[in-house]
Amino acid sequence: xxxxxxxxxxxxxxxxxxxxxxxxxxxxxxxxxxxxxxxxxxxxxxxxxxxxxxxxxxxxxxxxxxxxxxxxxxxxxxxxxxxxxxxxxxxxxxxxxxxxxxxxxxxxxxxxxxxxxxxxxx
Numbered sequence: 001x002x003x004x005x006x007x008x009x010x011x012x013x014x015x016x017x018x019x020x021x022x023x024x025x026x027x028x029x030x031x032x033x034x035x036x037x038x039x040x041x042x043x044x045x046x047x048x049x050x051x052x053x054x055x056x057x058x059x060x061x062x063x064x065x066x067x068x069x070x071x072x073x074x075x076x077x078x079x080x081x082x083x084x085x086x087x088x089x090x091x092x093x094x095x096x097x098x099x100x101x102x103x104x105x106x107x108x109x110x111x112x113x114x115x116x117x118x119x120x121x122x
Contacts, residue, residue, distance in 0.1 A: 035096055036060045042093045046086060051078050058106065063099035068106030075103050 040057055047055070054074040058066040069075040082101055091098050
């Protein structure tokens, strides 16, 4: 009788996410964050400040660095700089698998350090 009663009880079908999430954070996301932070450091070193303020590193996936640029004129200037040798300089300083730098149009925000408010520059 007891076994019939146990069989009819609803089973706990939940699974604990802590284990898989820890593995994901440690191995997958942690590696991407480290690579992107190294790229951001190199990007800030190499790029002129007049263009750097109008760019944001969006993602780094399979050796492709995606960079958002806020205007067409800055995107054109950056494209010319990359073709003139800046991309090669970034590759030598990064020492990771950087195959391509993809420039995409985008709007991004800057955070006001005093108030913490987001400001979208147009």
